[in-house]
Amino acid sequence: MLNKKTVEIIKSTVPVLEEHGEAITTRFYETMFQNHPELLNIFNHANQKQGKQQRALAGTVYAAAKYIDSLEAIMPVVTQIAHKHRSLGIKPEHYPIVGKYLLFAIKDVLKDAATDDIIEAWGEAYNVIADAFISLEAEMYDQAEKQTGGWDGFRSFIVSKKVIESEVITSFYLRPKDNGPIASFEPGQYISVKLEIAGEEFTHIRQYSLSDVSHKDYYRISVKREDGLETPDGKVSNFLHQEMAEGDTINISAPAGDFILDTRKQSPVVLLSGGVGLTPMVSMLKTAAALQPERAVTFIHAAANGKVHALKNEVKALSEQTKFKSFVFYDSPTEEDRLANAFDVEGYVTEEWLEQNTDIAQAEFFFCGPVPFMKAINRSLKNLGVADERIHYEFFGPKGELEG
Numbered sequence: 001m002l003n004k005k006t007v008e009i010i011k012s013t014v015p016v017l018e019e020h021g022e023a024i025t026t027r028f029y030e031t032m033f034q035n036h037p038e039l040l041n042i043f044n045h046a047n048q049k050q051g052k053q054q055r056a057l058a059g060t061v062y063a064a065a066k067y068i069d070s071l072e073a074i075m076p077v078v079t080q081i082a083h084k085h086r087s088l089g090i091k092p093e094h095y096p097i098v099g100k101y102l103l104f105a106i107k108d109v110l111k112d113a114a115t116d117d118i119i120e121a122w123g124e125a126y127n128v129i130a131d132a133f134i135s136l137e138a139e140m141y142d143q144a145e146k147q148t149g150g151w152d153g154f155r156s157f158i159v160s161k162k163v164i165e166s167e168v169i170t171s172f173y174l175r176p177k178d179n180g181p182i183a184s185f186e187p188g189q190y191i192s193v194k195l196e197i198a199g200e201e202f203t204h205i206r207q208y209s210l211s212d213v214s215h216k217d218y219y220r221i222s223v224k225r226e227d228g229l230e231t232p233d234g235k236v237s238n239f240l241h242q243e244m245a246e247g248d249t250i251n252i253s254a255p256a257g258d259f260i261l262d263t264r265k266q267s268p269v270v271l272l273s274g275g276v277g278l279t280p281m282v283s284m285l286k287t288a289a290a291l292q293p294e295r296a297v298t299f300i301h302a303a304a305n306g307k308v309h310a311l312k313n314e315v316k317a318l319s320e321q322t323k324f325k326s327f328v329f330y331d332s333p334t335e336e337d338r339l340a341n342a343f344d345v346e347g348y349v350t351e352e353w354l355e356q357n358t359d360i361a362q363a364e365f366f367f368c369g370p371v372p373f374m375k376a377i378n379r380s381l382k383n384l385g386v387a388d389e390r391i392h393y394e395f396f397g398p399k400g401e402l403e404g
């Protein structure tokens, strides 16, 4: 437990740290990677270059510091991060390294303003926050390993099938190399993929949502090839598309994540996706169709056009066999799409459309897609009075802001 004086120091210095947040975290990562280059095997280099991860970690440390005497208040945030840490293989021994360079960076940026008392108080607060993560992650590691078909860290799988789903999205069917059972998962969860690319100094880890249902003898991921226009091409997605072939080995973590459809509930569900954001939604849709055929499910997918619309036939076939509602939005349909009646609505998903076509008063809303899509959906749902408890979303990258 932190004493009263320490808590006062922390709370009164949070605004100062927030003000210098970016400078502190930039300095923190610089010095940490200089001294522990092995950590570059775990961190996403593209996120680093864009500052996304810096903002996410800094934001969380300050948010946690504000609640330092009542950390239970931010447990949902801690849980979401802990899932990701567990899938990445973050261990207790990593925490003191982060703590050391974070304190060093605070001192280095704030200079004399960071007195010994302040540094000491932040050291203590960091340990309290780190302990909250470490104990939760310990439970998650335990659960991941002990469940039927579970494992610790990364396990080798074979790409048993590679299926082109659209011009930009390809699915990979993964079966365990050891032929053993595989852990079940909740619809919406993801795995981490760890790649060793020949000639590259570091490994690369990325998350991919499981796009099929649980309880099969394989996992399926569906990956969008990220073309860089002015930036380098996405490292892992391009490798998977271009180099990873059927029969090749891929190392993956056990399923993780708290963006899940609770199949014990009966409330209506609206699944909204933009582009590759459909992967967790397809898993949720197929699971609901199998386990809860009476549940009211609305599946709304937005894509540019038919060329990039993945898993189209799979969703269509399901919509013919079950009674869920499906709506396809194209914002730039091709002539072929028009002739084939391949979409229901031309343009974007709007607030008015949601009001008229979904159960705003009762449904649970799940969404995932490009950040502008997520912001627009979030704004619409808020404007329509949907309570926060009924709004669930997943970022395909470090969690960012949806407001504004």
Ligand SMILES: Cc1cc2nc3c(=O)[nH]c(=O)nc-3n(C[C@H](O)[C@H](O)[C@H](O)COP(=O)(O)OP(=O)(O)OC[C@H]3O[C@@H](n4cnc5c(N)ncnc54)[C@H](O)[C@@H]3O)c2cc1C
Binding pocket: 044, 046, 047, 049, 050, 190, 206, 207, 208, 209, 210, 221, 222, 223, 224, 225, 226, 227, 228, 229, 231, 232, 233, 234, 235, 236, 237, 238, 257, 276, 279, 280, 394, 395, 396, 397, 398
């Ligand atoms: C929970 C979760 C689930 C996910 N599920 C899926 C899924 O089901 N399917 C899917 O396709 N993806 C999914 N993702 C995203 C996935 O994890 C990867 O982020 C994505 O595949 C891109 O990885 P990459 O290695 O190809 O690109 P990276 O190399 O990580 O690059 C990412 C982006 O940054 C740009 N970039 C690279 N270098 C720089 C630089 N120096 N400066 C500026 N920009 C740069 C690239 O052009 C690219 O657009 C998910 C992510 C999360 C967190």
Ligand code: HEM
Binding pocket: 039, 042, 043, 044, 047, 048, 053, 056, 057, 060, 061, 081, 084, 085, 088, 090, 094, 095, 096, 098, 129, 130, 133, 397, 398, 399, 400
């Ligand atoms: C109390 C300390 C820590 C806090 C508050 C914290 C916070 C965060 C946050 C907010 C994210 C982004 C989660 C998301 O939205 O996806 C994240 C991801 C991550 N964390 Fe931590 N973290 C801590 C400790 C650590 C440690 C000790 C390590 C390992 C050395 C680590 C490695 C990572 C990595 C590799 C990612 C994913 C990075 C990426 O995709 O770019 N974290 N963490």
